[in-house]
Amino acid sequence: MLPTPDSTLTGIVERITFHNPDNGYTIARLDVKGQSELTTILGSFPQLQPGQTLQLWGQWKEHPKFGSQFVVSQFQETKPATLTGIEKYLEAPASPTPAAPPVQ
Template identity: 45%
Template sequence: MELSGQIERITFTNEENGFTIAKVKVHGRRDLVTVVGNIVAPTPGKIIKMQGEWVNHPKFGEQFKVAEYKTVIPATVYGIRKYLGSSLIKGVGPVMADRIVNRFGEKTLKIIENDIERLKEVEDAPS
């Protein structure tokens, strides 16, 4: 089965082996989905397309067990804001992410990748 969604928060991660428990906002579902499996460097805002299966944990209930996944670059302003605000870039937290995304909108990630000097256009942006 395939699910796609955006990581909202990390409940647990083992940096040695990548085992992660995360809450994911899945397209078409109202409630967050608990996702378990090996996800490298999970961060809130990261969008992932997952292959796996639904399992019912005796203590924690319904979970999606990830067999494999791919990272998808966020395309919406909300996704980019969440992605940047997750400490992806040193010195950029939620407030600075808001400023950057408010300035560049959906082009934010392309600007960071191709013309990072333009961040100087944003007040108090890291240099």
């Protein structure tokens, strides 16, 4: 499949598949209204969390093993627009923190 001109996509982050904290490279699954299956997105996201609602700009590409993927060139977080989006956003941890030692 040939790269397409920039497209836009809006949806709710369902889950993070992979995240590299050193450079922000992330593979995530996005729930896009009107689509029955989750969409795979790839890009640099410093602190992406499940439940975030995103507007994305980028291009579609076809991976030989993993299928259709949306390669993000630019994104903007928007407020969650659905109850599910709000619930996922509130359930997500604010940021990874080390475990505290047991209290003695």
